[in-house]
Amino acid sequence: MRHHLAGRIGQALLASFGVLTIVFFVMRLSGDPTLLLVPEGASAAQIAELRHQLGFDRPLMVQFAAYLADLIRLDFGESLVQRAPVLGILTERIPYTVALAAGALFVALGVGIPVGITMAVMRDHWIARLLQTFVLAGQSLPTFWSGILLILLFGVTLRWLPTSGVDGPLSLVMPSVALGAVTMSTFARMTRSAVLDELGRDYVNAARARGLSLREAVARHVLRNAAIPVVTIAALEIGNLLAGAVIVETVFAWPGIGQLAIQSIQSRDFLVVQAVVLFVSLVYVACNFLADLAYAAIDPRIRSGE
Amino acid sequence: MRGLVAAFLAVLLTSPTLAQTRDQLTVDLPADVATMDPQIQWDTDSATVYRNLFDNLVTRDKTGKIVPQVATSWRFENDTTVVFDLRSDILFHDGTKLTPEDVVFSVKRITNPVFKSPQLSQFDQIVSAEVTGPNQVTLKTKSPYPVLLAQLVKLSIIPKAYVEKVGDVAFNQAVIGSGPYKLASWQRGVQTNMVANENYWRGKPAFRTVTFRAVPDSATRIADLKTGRADITRGLSPDDAVSLRNEKGLDVRDVATERVAYMFINALYGPTVDKRVRQAIAMAVDRDTLITALQQGYAKPVDVVLAPTNFGYTNEVKAWPYDPDRARKLIREAGAEGAVIPFLTSPVYDRRLNEAVQQMLADVGLKVSITVVDQPTYLKRRLGTPEEASSLSQGRWSCGCLDADGVIFPLFRSGSVWSKFANPAFDAEVDAARATLDENVRRAHYKKAFEIMHEEVPAVGLFQDEAIFLVKKDIEWTPTPDEAFFVFDMKYKN
Numbered sequence: 001m002r003h004h005l006a007g008r009i010g011q012a013l014l015a016s017f018g019v020l021t022i023v024f025f026v027m028r029l030s031g032d033p034t035l036l037l038v039p040e041g042a043s044a045a046q047i048a049e050l051r052h053q054l055g056f057d058r059p060l061m062v063q064f065a066a067y068l069a070d071l072i073r074l075d076f077g078e079s080l081v082q083r084a085p086v087l088g089i090l091t092e093r094i095p096y097t098v099a100l101a102a103g104a105l106f107v108a109l110g111v112g113i114p115v116g117i118t119m120a121v122m123r124d125h126w127i128a129r130l131l132q133t134f135v136l137a138g139q140s141l142p143t144f145w146s147g148i149l150l151i152l153l154f155g156v157t158l159r160w161l162p163t164s165g166v167d168g169p170l171s172l173v174m175p176s177v178a179l180g181a182v183t184m185s186t187f188a189r190m191t192r193s194a195v196l197d198e199l200g201r202d203y204v205n206a207a208r209a210r211g212l213s214l215r216e217a218v219a220r221h222v223l224r225n226a227a228i229p230v231v232t233i234a235a236l237e238i239g240n241l242l243a244g245a246v247i248v249e250t251v252f253a254w255p256g257i258g259q260l261a262i263q264s265i266q267s268r269d270f271l272v273v274q275a276v277v278l279f280v281s282l283v284y285v286a287c288n289f290l291a292d293l294a295y296a297a298i299d300p301r302i303r304s305g306e
Numbered sequence: 307m308r309g310l311v312a313a314f315l316a317v318l319l320t321s322p323t324l325a326q327t328r329d330q331l332t333v334d335l336p337a338d339v340a341t342m343d344p345q346i347q348w349d350t351d352s353a354t355v356y357r358n359l360f361d362n363l364v365t366r367d368k369t370g371k372i373v374p375q376v377a378t379s380w381r382f383e384n385d386t387t388v389v390f391d392l393r394s395d396i397l398f399h400d401g402t403k404l405t406p407e408d409v410v411f412s413v414k415r416i417t418n419p420v421f422k423s424p425q426l427s428q429f430d431q432i433v434s435a436e437v438t439g440p441n442q443v444t445l446k447t448k449s450p451y452p453v454l455l456a457q458l459v460k461l462s463i464i465p466k467a468y469v470e471k472v473g474d475v476a477f478n479q480a481v482i483g484s485g486p487y488k489l490a491s492w493q494r495g496v497q498t499n500m501v502a503n504e505n506y507w508r509g510k511p512a513f514r515t516v517t518f519r520a521v522p523d524s525a526t527r528i529a530d531l532k533t534g535r536a537d538i539t540r541g542l543s544p545d546d547a548v549s550l551r552n553e554k555g556l557d558v559r560d561v562a563t564e565r566v567a568y569m570f571i572n573a574l575y576g577p578t579v580d581k582r583v584r585q586a587i588a589m590a591v592d593r594d595t596l597i598t599a600l601q602q603g604y605a606k607p608v609d610v611v612l613a614p615t616n617f618g619y620t621n622e623v624k625a626w627p628y629d630p631d632r633a634r635k636l637i638r639e640a641g642a643e644g645a646v647i648p649f650l651t652s653p654v655y656d657r658r659l660n661e662a663v664q665q666m667l668a669d670v671g672l673k674v675s676i677t678v679v680d681q682p683t684y685l686k687r688r689l690g691t692p693e694e695a696s697s698l699s700q701g702r703w704s705c706g707c708l709d710a711d712g713v714i715f716p717l718f719r720s721g722s723v724w725s726k727f728a729n730p731a732f733d734a735e736v737d738a739a740r741a742t743l744d745e746n747v748r749r750a751h752y753k754k755a756f757e758i759m760h761e762e763v764p765a766v767g768l769f770q771d772e773a774i775f776l777v778k779k780d781i782e783w784t785p786t787p788d789e790a791f792f793v794f795d796m797k798y799k800n
Contacts, residue, residue, distance in 0.1 A: 035685040253521040
């Protein structure tokens with residue numbers, strides 16, 4: 001186990017370094033960030049002056065070394081657009097994104113897993129077919145569209161929920177449903193196939209032979225085994241929920257990381273964009289790492305390396 | 307970590323605050339304020355919010371004329387020296403008096419290169435600011451600078467003592483001005499709350515509290531208006547406007563702004579070096595179709611690369627008439643039939659307009675090849691050498707100064723980064739127009755400059771962009787071409 005853990009940590013660190021490097025070079029190769037920061041009417045001399053002040057006229061490797069040194073000190077620099085430390089701008093938004101991801105995960109797990117079990121257990125029943133349609137819709141409706149539909153129905157027509165913004169717990173309902181829908185469908189399909197897989201095994205037949213009802217067999221034995229792939233997917237989906245809320249946050253005016261990304265791209269806030277990309281990438285790396293750990297914790301075969 | 311938990315709880319427990327009464331005005335904007343400090347950012351959303359907190363040295367009335375605000379009057383002592391007499395009865399929100407020292411401080415801070423204000427290029431012609439009397443300030447410019455007053459419309463007066471005491475960073479977070487509203491709170495990325503300055507020297511504001519919210523998606527902003535969650539929003543598309551024309555209780559209010567849409571043509575490199583090809587392009591573009599089909603009529607055609615709102619606009623220079631036959635003939639004469647014309651653009655610009663122009667030029671025998679790149683790459687090439695800049699691109703330009711100098715000088719004067727045009731006669735006209743304060747002489751120079759542009763076609767003026775607002779019907783307010791947004795000018799109809 002210890003060996004497994006050390007290996008995984010090493011891999012995660014390597015992946016993080018790779019991410020840092022890619023982010024740095026991609027952002028530089030796409031063009032000169034100075035041009036994004038100067039006002040429209042600036043002269044060539046003013047542009048050159050700003051480029052020098054920002055250090056973008058130094059050799060790329062020198063800039064890269066300085067960037068790594070800053071990151072080690074957790075110094076993300078100061079936003080030239082907002083004139084405030086980038087780290088502060090980023091961390092102010094994290095609670096909103098975490099709240100939204102938690103809401104979406106609640107929707108996804110709370111609906112997805114029961115729906116998945118039902119679809120497996122009642123395989124050929126019409127209820128399962130109906131649920132399958134529902135899951136397909138959740139998977140395939142683009143959020144920028146389903147979000148607007150939710151707003152029109154529950155916000156404008158029925159007036160049950162606030163149309164936008166952060167205004168108490170009710171504001172969280174529609175964004176959570178819109179964001180959670182896709183993940184919910186993933187959970188439902190994963191759970192369905194995992195449970196179906198297990199249902200065909202001998203131990204289920206043995207349990208039924210001992211006199212357990214199907215419901216009892218599923219609850220006591222099948223779910224535990226079916227949980228292995230589902231937990232792995234869950235860890236990865238948390239990454240998606242934290243990182244992938246760009247559209248939902250924009251539609252519902254929810255001030256999380258995703259909206260920050262869009263706002264900083266539009267206001268050409270180079271350092272904030274870089275920090276957001278880094279944050280999101282590292283969240284993915286961390287979630288992958290957690291998925292590996294969870295997998296090992298649930299399935300002893302992984303730990304022992306068999 | 308504890309901070310994060312506290313913030314997390316705060317997110318969930320925020321209580322509903324947007325009680326809709328006639329005392330409260332809620333404005334939905336596409337983005338949050340970038341800086342509350344008025345001397346740093348000047349993007350539309352930031353200025354829309356913070357200008358309500360400050361007074362300006364001079365301002366514009368509803369007709370666009372420059373009129374007194376903090377300054378009661380001004381006179382030019384000579385071509386480079388202007389003396390302002392100031393009001394003595396203005397108080398900042400902390401109760402201290404607005405003095406000539408504050409005005410001088412405001413000018414010196416924004417023009418200090420170390421402060422790195424993105425607005426520096428608008429004020430860097432000012433070389434000195436001095437207190438020259440008990441209520442008097444004198445500004446000197448490098449050379450005669452005709453746009454000075456137009457720029458000073460945008461100079462917010464900030465309190466010297468307070469800024470020096472708390473420093474730039476703290477000032478940005480908790481600004482104090484002398485305007486009709488005081489900053490109550492600013493939640494970055496979420497909203498800004500203001501309360502009325504009851505002792506405001508121009509009178510008591512109609513709304514007691516104002517909230518500006520950041521709502522990026524226009525469909526959501528419209529839903530907010532429909533449900534009464536917000537009272538005014540801006541940034542609607544022409545399609546939105548058409549669908550909302552008959553909405554009960556809401557008004558679509560639009561105004562032609564100083565922002566002008568144009569088609570840039572590279573006069574220094576590629577097939578468009580031949581003047582006849584550029585003239586043919588001008589004759590092949592059907593502006594009226596662009597306006598009716600893409601803008602739903604929410605735009606006004608322009609004959610030159612300047613909006614009629616700006617000083618220096620002339621209606622004596624006409625656009626090339628739409629004439630595809632003559633365009634075809636010119637292209638044949640130039641031997642450019644079937645020539646490939648590279649068209650550089652980025653996602654910032656309206657794709658439909660690019661494609662419409664591509665089609666129109668295909669009709670007269672030019673093969674337009676559109677390349678879409680990201681914005682930094684676009685700027686790098688467009689501002690680079692003539693070889694890098696491609697032959698065509700779309701542009702939208704506003705100087706925020708309502709003057710031809712802020713538009714055709716940076717875009718077409720040789721030596722400017724945007725210019726891919728080198729015409730000594732044109733350069734002489736725009737240089738001369740910049741060097742005198744005599745308005746008639748300036749107008750004459752700009753007229754000649756536009757005549758040269760008409761003949762040489764370094765760009766084709768397309769249309770004047772409109773700003774479209776959605777407003778609760780019973781709120782009295784008319785948008786202005788400079789897109790100023792002063793809540794002080796708004797009130798409920800009785």
